[in-house]
Amino acid sequence: MPLLLNNFTQLENFGHSLRAPSYRFRLTRIEEICEVFRLAQELGLTVTARGAGRSYNDASLNGGGITLDLSGMNRILEWDPASGVVRCEPGVTLEQLWKCVEPDGWWPPVVSGTMKTTLGGCLAANIHGKNNYQKGPIGEHVLEFSAILPTGESITCTPTINADLFYAMISGLGMLGIFTSITMQMKRIYSGLMSVDAWAVPNLHQHLGDLLEHAPNRDYIVGWLDTIASGKNIGRGQIHAANHLKEGKDSNARETMRLENQSLPTRIFGVFPKSALHYFMSPFTNNLGVWGVNTAKYIASLPKHTFRQSHAAFHFLLDYVPNWELAYGRGGLIQYQSFLPKGTAEEAWREMIGLSQRRSLPSYLGVTKRHRPDKFLLTHGIDGFSLAMDFKVTDRNRSALSKMLKEFDDIVLSAGGRFYFAKNSETSAESARAFLGDETIRKFKELKKRCDPNHVLESDLFRRVFG
Amino acid sequence: MHVPALGLMRLYDTRQIFEMTDMLESIRSSPEDHVSNYPRPAAATPLNPRRRGIIIGASDGIGASLARRLAREGYTLALLARRADKLELLCNEINQTAGESRARAYTHDVAAYENVPPLLRQIVADLGGLDLVVFVAGVNYPPGGMDKYNFENDRRMIEVNLVGAMAWLSPIAEMFQSAKAGQIVAIGSVAGDRGRVGNPGYNTSKAGLATYLEALRNRLTRYGVNVLTVKPGFVQTEMLKAAQGATPFTIPVEKAVEDIWKAMKKRKQVIYTPSIWRWIMLAIQFTPSFIFRRLSF
Numbered sequence: 001m002p003l004l005l006n007n008f009t010q011l012e013n014f015g016h017s018l019r020a021p022s023y024r025f026r027l028t029r030i031e032e033i034c035e036v037f038r039l040a041q042e043l044g045l046t047v048t049a050r051g052a053g054r055s056y057n058d059a060s061l062n063g064g065g066i067t068l069d070l071s072g073m074n075r076i077l078e079w080d081p082a083s084g085v086v087r088c089e090p091g092v093t094l095e096q097l098w099k100c101v102e103p104d105g106w107w108p109p110v111v112s113g114t115m116k117t118t119l120g121g122c123l124a125a126n127i128h129g130k131n132n133y134q135k136g137p138i139g140e141h142v143l144e145f146s147a148i149l150p151t152g153e154s155i156t157c158t159p160t161i162n163a164d165l166f167y168a169m170i171s172g173l174g175m176l177g178i179f180t181s182i183t184m185q186m187k188r189i190y191s192g193l194m195s196v197d198a199w200a201v202p203n204l205h206q207h208l209g210d211l212l213e214h215a216p217n218r219d220y221i222v223g224w225l226d227t228i229a230s231g232k233n234i235g236r237g238q239i240h241a242a243n244h245l246k247e248g249k250d251s252n253a254r255e256t257m258r259l260e261n262q263s264l265p266t267r268i269f270g271v272f273p274k275s276a277l278h279y280f281m282s283p284f285t286n287n288l289g290v291w292g293v294n295t296a297k298y299i300a301s302l303p304k305h306t307f308r309q310s311h312a313a314f315h316f317l318l319d320y321v322p323n324w325e326l327a328y329g330r331g332g333l334i335q336y337q338s339f340l341p342k343g344t345a346e347e348a349w350r351e352m353i354g355l356s357q358r359r360s361l362p363s364y365l366g367v368t369k370r371h372r373p374d375k376f377l378l379t380h381g382i383d384g385f386s387l388a389m390d391f392k393v394t395d396r397n398r399s400a401l402s403k404m405l406k407e408f409d410d411i412v413l414s415a416g417g418r419f420y421f422a423k424n425s426e427t428s429a430e431s432a433r434a435f436l437g438d439e440t441i442r443k444f445k446e447l448k449k450r451c452d453p454n455h456v457l458e459s460d461l462f463r464r465v466f467g
Numbered sequence: 468m469h470v471p472a473l474g475l476m477r478l479y480d481t482r483q484i485f486e487m488t489d490m491l492e493s494i495r496s497s498p499e500d501h502v503s504n505y506p507r508p509a510a511a512t513p514l515n516p517r518r519r520g521i522i523i524g525a526s527d528g529i530g531a532s533l534a535r536r537l538a539r540e541g542y543t544l545a546l547l548a549r550r551a552d553k554l555e556l557l558c559n560e561i562n563q564t565a566g567e568s569r570a571r572a573y574t575h576d577v578a579a580y581e582n583v584p585p586l587l588r589q590i591v592a593d594l595g596g597l598d599l600v601v602f603v604a605g606v607n608y609p610p611g612g613m614d615k616y617n618f619e620n621d622r623r624m625i626e627v628n629l630v631g632a633m634a635w636l637s638p639i640a641e642m643f644q645s646a647k648a649g650q651i652v653a654i655g656s657v658a659g660d661r662g663r664v665g666n667p668g669y670n671t672s673k674a675g676l677a678t679y680l681e682a683l684r685n686r687l688t689r690y691g692v693n694v695l696t697v698k699p700g701f702v703q704t705e706m707l708k709a710a711q712g713a714t715p716f717t718i719p720v721e722k723a724v725e726d727i728w729k730a731m732k733k734r735k736q737v738i739y740t741p742s743i744w745r746w747i748m749l750a751i752q753f754t755p756s757f758i759f760r761r762l763s764f
Contacts (some may be wrong), residue, residue, distance in 0.1 A: 003588075008642040017513035021596040021646045043585075045592055063510060063519075063595030334513045393513050402514035425513050460510040460595065 001025070001035045003043060003066075011061055014054045015063040015325055017332030018425065020063035020460055022048075025325060028072045030148060030180050032298035036128075037150050037456055040066050044448055046458035047150070049174045051091060051118030057425035058460035059125065059173060063459065068178065070120055076100050077181060083145065084186040090120025090179040098312070103257055106186035106205070107311055112140040113367075114318040120179045125422035126171035126376050129315070130220040130242075133370040137381060139170035140374065141185050147177040148454035154180070167223075168447050171376035175462050176451040191245035192256030194314050198305040200298065204235020204353075206344055208385055211239065215370040219236045219243045224301075225366030226294045228287075230357050234350055237366070238301035242314055262312040264319060274321055281327035285392055290364045328364075336363075336405055337423040339371060341384040344415035349387055352408050359404055362396060363389030377444055378436065380420040385423065388423065402426060421461060432465040441466070508543040510595050519594035521587075524604030526553040528704035529654060530656050532724045533601060535561060536632075538569050540600070540728070545590040545748035547575045557700040562731075577604045577631030578623075587638055588634065599731075600639045602632045605742055609666045613763070621668030628672035633679060640683050643692040651687070652695045652731060653680055657739065658700070660748045664763060673731045684736060693734040699723050700744040716741055 003274070009024040023045075025036055040047045048062035050069050060067070074091035081104035088097065095109050095115035112122065123145070126137040134179055135141070144158045147169060156165035157178070169176045188427045201207040207223055215221050225237040250256055262306040267273055318324070325333060340348055356362050367388045374381040391401060409431045412419070418435045419427050433441060460467075470597040511517040520537055524530040527546035534546055538561045548554050554572035561570040571593060575586060590596045605628045608620035632653055643649030658666065659673025677696055684694035701707060718741050724739035739745040754762075 005638055005641040006645040008645045010646040010648050013513070015513070018511060019596075019648070020511070021591075021642070021648070043588060045588070058510065058512065064592040064597070138676070332513065398514045398516075405514070426515075463510050464512065 001306075002037055003039060009067075011053065011067060013057055013061065013332075013425070015056050015328070015333040015335070017334050018061065019059060020058065020061035021066045022062045022065050022078040024050075024067045024069050026069045026072055030154075031070065033148055033178055033180075034152050036066060036068060037152065040456050041150075041454055047456050048092075048459040049120060049124070049178050049457075052093060052116045054112075054114060054117045054121065055125065056333075056423045057421070058424060058464065060121070061460045062458065063460055071118060072176070073180075074118070076377065079104075079408065081106070081239060084188065085183060086186060087181055088119055089181060090118060090123075092119050092182075093117060094119070094122070098262075099259060101186045102189075102192070102262060102311065103259060105189055105253075105257060109135050109141040109185065109187040111315050112318075113316065115312070115316045116319065119182050119184075120174070123161045123170045123179055123182060124172065124174040125420075126374075126379070127422065128369070128371065128381070130369060130379070133215050133221075133372045134219065136372065136374045137171075137376065137379075138184075139167075139376050141187075142166075142182060142215070143185055144169060144183040144364060145169070145179055146181045147179050149177040150452040150454065162441040165447065165451070167375055168377040168444065172380040172444070172447075173378065173459065173461060175457050175459070176447055176465075177457070183441075189244055189257075189311070190247040191199045191250030191253045192258070192261055192310055193250060193308040194242045194244060194311060196240055196242045196305075196307055196309050196314060196390075198238060198240045198301065198307075200236070200238050200301045200304075202236050204346055204350055207237055207239070208236050208342075211368060211370045211385060212342065214239070214241050220350045221370055223368035223389065224297075225368050226298050227353060227356070227363040227366040228291045228294045229298070230354070234353055235346075235366070236298060238298070240314075244307070245308075262310045264312055264316065275323065278323050278325075278327040281321070281324065282329060283362060283423075285327050285329065287360065287362060291364070328392050329394070331395060331398075333364075333390050333392055334401075334425050335388055335390050335423045336408060336426075337386055337388040337420050338408065338412040338417050339380050339382045339384065339386045339420065340412065340415050341382055343384075344417070345385045345387075348411050348415040348417065351411055352387075355407065359400060361391065361401055361404055363391055365390040376438060377447075378421065380418050382418050384417075386420070406445035421465070427465060429465055429467065502574075502593075503555055505558060505562060505568045505571050507593050508568050508571070508595070516541075517595075518542045518598045519544075519596050520599035520601065521547065521590055521594075521597065521635075521639075522601045523547045523575070523631075524602070525557065526550045527752045528603070529600070529699070529702060529720055529723055529727070530603035532720045533559050533603070533727060534570065535564075535730055536724050537599075538565055542569070543594055545573055545594055546570055547573045548604070549574065549576050556650060576636070578626050580630065580634040581633045583634045584638060587635070591642075596638070597642065597649065599650045599652070600635065602635055602651075604628075604631055605654065605656075607666070607669050609669070617668075623669045624672045625675070628674040629641075629668075629679070632676055635738050636679070636683065640687060640692075644687055644690045648692065649687075650693045650695070650734070651680070651683060652697065652727065655680070655696050655698045657698050657700050657744050657748050661751050661759070671692070693731075693736075695727075695730055696736055696737045696742065697723075697727055697730070698737065698739045698748075700739070700741060700747075702740075716743055741764065 007023045010021045021432045050060035070091045074088045075089045078087040107304040112127045126139045128137045146156045223239045229236045277387040369386045413434045520542045525534050525546035551574045558570045558572045655677045656673040659677045662670045680696045701714040702723045723740045730738040
């Protein structure tokens with residue numbers, strides 16, 4: 001397998017704010033991965049795996065090196081509707097997965113806000129969903145996986161066999177090996193619908209208080225935070241909490257679980273194509289436009305709603321408007337997500353949101369969630385909350401934004417917080433060391449040495465954070 | 468490094484501009500490619516985007532000055548030339564001014580074509596990608612009179628100025644076409660606009676380069692790749708000091724670099740620096756042959 005110059009491809013992060021050209025190999029077979037590992041070592045190049053490219057940062061980028069595009073390695077190898085156990089190749093997307101299991105009365109136990117992500121990527125980042133406080137990250141539902149190491153060795157890991165690698169490769173950012181098959185347990189559902197409550201929260205104190213109070217009784221909980229509101233309204237927003245319908249609660253379950261009743265509509269009012277909607281969003285992606293949209297959204301959220309919604313509609317909010325990220329314009333967007341303990345979150349976020357408003361660099365979207373710690377090596381889990389903030393990037397705001405995010409890092413770290421490697425693009429090696437701890441980094445590097453003695457697997461993210 | 472156009476010089480008055488023998492010896496005995504010890508530049512992030520460029524022929528003159536300028540504009544650079552000591556000094560200066568590793572030196576001889584593919588691969592990996600290539604390297608061996616012919620010198624000019632450029636730009640063009648992005652800049656010369664009595668070999672090498680760049684431009688524009696041909700007149704470089712005869716409209720290197728940078732930003736196709744040469748060369752290009760072949764410049 002030769003390295004061809006016309007494989008040189010400009011790859012991007014999900015937010016279109018970072019470009020890194022690399023030699024892209026589209027692979028579908030395990031033997032091909034081994035060949036690329038050999039080629040890379042021969043040529044002195046590094047290799048990174050890439051699935052759907054949905055990370056907000058440089059997790060799947062390897063500027064100047066080789067990128068293994070595994071999105072074509074996307075077969076569902078086995079599905080057992082009786083036990084709910086599924087075995088997939090790493091390029092299988094959450095969309096493929098739920099569409100396979102849902103008609104049989106199952107649902108993936110943990111999903112991201114978009115269904116476009118691949119399972120390999122989900123495991124590498126150890127993603128969480130709106131039920132992190134209940135179900136943990138996706139890794140806790142993996143029964144077994146096989147992976148190929150850069151040495152050419154093939155291994156199988158479960159929570160008890162090769163446990164150290166099991167807990168390190170899931171969350172390991174694809175830096176220890178490449179997943180080749182993933183076996184997961186799905187979750188039983190008894191309806192295609194979920195029961196959703198939505199209510200407004202007037203300030204940050206109540207916002208976090210409600211997340212904390214309602215989480216134990218809910219299967220899912222998520223908050224929208226109006227990042228523009230200031231003063232006593234700071235942190236106001238809306239909370240959506242949802243429960244699965246229990247067995248027998250949906251008299252029409254067979255019908256609601258049909259795929260046709262799950263798919264997101266592609267047109268608004270049955271006429272206007274959603275794929276063009278992002279053009280109409282661009283005029284609003286500025287400080288004034290977002291203020292208007294957020295205020296209207298908050299006012300609209302004031303009356304309390306209770307309704308039933310399909311799984312797909314509740315979970316995959318980010319897929320409502322296809323290519324919405326393009327509305328952010330040429331410079332794209334970045335996301336800054338911080339995970340803070342229950343005790344310090346309110347004060348820290350009050351400071352951060354205030355700072356962003358004073359600097360006229362407000363976030364255009366704020367999302368809060370409830371979390372709990374987990375056993376994975378490079379974990380972002382914490383007994384507390386997370387706040388994800390989207391920022392528009394322009395040629396003019398880059399340096400000011402960079403300076404502000406450094407200050408954010410200091411605030412988060414001194415409040416005992418953590419970061420998430422699928423999201424933040426500016427986390428420095430020092431910040432990573434501060435929240436992971438020397439011992440974790442030592443362990444990770446030791447495993448890296450064992451699995452990848454010749455430093456074949458490297459991404460831009462790895463070089464930024466561990467380089 | 469750029470040896471200027473010799474546009475209006477009376478070339479039969481000109482002595483050999485440069486004693487090339489030593490230089491050519493060093494071209495032939497190509498040393499092992501040497502890489503400076505500076506760490507690999509930090510990877511780009513959305514808030515610290517880095518454009519990445521290669522400058523071939525960066526040890527002095529336009530190449531060195533452009534390297535300083537591009538580093539100031541935030542580029543991370545691979546600097547190539549034969550002279551390791553000069554390159555290291557330049558890298559030191561750039562990295563100290565920037566306060567971080569922004570330039571790395573790679574000793575390379577343009578005529579050692581077989582070294583290009585592995586070196587290019589290494590540089591692209593070191594820089595974390597590639598957005599720009601600037602080909603500045605060039606030699607000029609005027610024959611020293613209208614009645615002088617020297618095939619060896621002519622051949623060397625072609626080998627460095629033209630084939631050397633093709634050895635680098637061909638693989639890079641393929642990569643840029645595939646990536647649908649990039650910028651190619653090469654230093655041609657007003658001397659390439661017309662074959663004249665003074666220096667047939669040099670004229671040919673620069674005319675060939677200009678045509679090659681035009682062809683690349685026609686291939687690549689549709690892929691979003693910009694190809695800029697720079698045609699300098701007289702520029703105050705080391706080699707100009709050796710020039711004899713008239714050198715009208717001579718400009719300092721900084722002025723040429725300023726013009727190049729502006730043209731790069733505007734993604735222009737062809738520029739003359741200083742711009743007056745556009746009009747002079749227009750007149751020269753339109754001079755009918757029955758007059759032109761009677762002229763002695």
